[in-house]
Amino acid sequence: MKKWYAVIGDPIAQSMSPGLHGAWFDDNAIDATYIPLHIQAEKLEQAVESLKSLGCNGWNVTVPHKNAIIPFLDRLDPSAEQMGAVNTVHVLPDGILVGSNTDGLGFVQSLEEAYGEQCKGRKVLLIGAGGAARGIAFALEHMGYGPIVITNRTVEKAQQLAANLEGASAQSLAEAEETLADYGLIVQTTSVGMNFAQEGMPLNPKNIAADAVVADIIYNPLETEFLEQARNNGAKTLNGVGMFVHQGALAFQKWTGIRPATEKTIEKITAIVG
Numbered sequence: 051m052k053k054w055y056a057v058i059g060d061p062i063a064q065s066m067s068p069g070l071h072g073a074w075f076d077d078n079a080i081d082a083t084y085i086p087l088h089i090q091a092e093k094l095e096q097a098v099e100s101l102k103s104l105g106c107n108g109w110n111v112t113v114p115h116k117n118a119i120i121p122f123l124d125r126l127d128p129s130a131e132q133m134g135a136v137n138t139v140h141v142l143p144d145g146i147l148v149g150s151n152t153d154g155l156g157f158v159q160s161l162e163e164a165y166g167e168q169c170k171g172r173k174v175l176l177i178g179a180g181g182a183a184r185g186i187a188f189a190l191e192h193m194g195y196g197p198i199v200i201t202n203r204t205v206e207k208a209q210q211l212a213a214n215l216e217g218a219s220a221q222s223l224a225e226a227e228e229t230l231a232d233y234g235l236i237v238q239t240t241s242v243g244m245n246f247a248q249e250g251m252p253l254n255p256k257n258i259a260a261d262a263v264v265a266d267i268i269y270n271p272l273e274t275e276f277l278e279q280a281r282n283n284g285a286k287t288l289n290g291v292g293m294f295v296h297q298g299a300l301a302f303q304k305w306t307g308i309r310p311a312t313e314k315t316i317e318k319i320t321a322i323v324g
């Protein structure tokens with residue numbers, strides 16, 4: 051039987067995941083389909099039951115269901131357990147639903163694809179303390195990066211996240227701004243700078259060191275104002291296209307056992323967004 055996969059969210063029309071996975075199925079001569087499904091919060095449980103009974107082989111989960119889907123799954127892998135959020139569901143042959151989270155590791159893989167392991171051992175500043183920051187913080191720690199300092203508009207949230215990590219600490223945005231030159235890797239995870247949502251920058255980047263690597267997980271626009279200023283300071287930069295592609299590649303690998311091409315896909319998506 052032809053396999054089929056999906057992404058569920060609300061809204062969903064903007065999702066680039068169907069194009070991403072569809073191209074990888076074609077590249078690998080896999081006879082499968084990947085469809086976007088608009089599922090409202092109150093229909094989530096019913097949607098999971100339907101996906102299961104209709105034989106869906108796996109699906110991605112996006113806003114606002116990443117946390118809410120957990121009670122409807124049979125099992126979580128350690129990544130989802132630790133982050134309290136699921137972005138990928140894998141259906142085992144006996145119908146068991148396993149939730150995992152590939153966002154954080156997707157970020158680290160995109161960083162390493164672009165810059166190798168040169169950021170290991172550097173002091174890391176993570177800007178933001180929401181769901182995306184949480185996934186990235188755990189993945190960075192797991193992959194041997196750090197020490198990590200977390201800064202956030204609501205500093206209590208940065209403190210809470212730091213308390214869940216080994217050797218991490220928290221700072222206010224004002225403190226982070228002052229000490230910005232000390233960081234070798236800076237990761238911007240807030241929604242500030244996203245197209246049509248919020249213009250501006252989470253903090254003033256003028257003290258970023260010229261030898262720092264600065265990443266922003268936003269990919270629309272391709273270069274946020276924060277990233278542009280970091281580049282003007284001489285820093286090496288990385289936008290969010292790579293994280294998006296790598297989180298998808300990890301999901302694809304769970305479903306098919308095949309590692310899809312990422313570099314070429316990053317180029318294609320950059321051209322589409324740009």
Ligand code: ATR
Binds near residue numbers: 181203204248
């Ligand atoms: P996501 O899952 O994408 O991380 P989220 O959990 O809603 O989304 O987190 C959004 C992050 O962006 C938070 O760190 C938030 O800061 P607060 O915890 O103080 O709300 C940050 N953020 C959103 N708007 C911001 C703004 N105008 N200035 C600074 N930080 C902002």
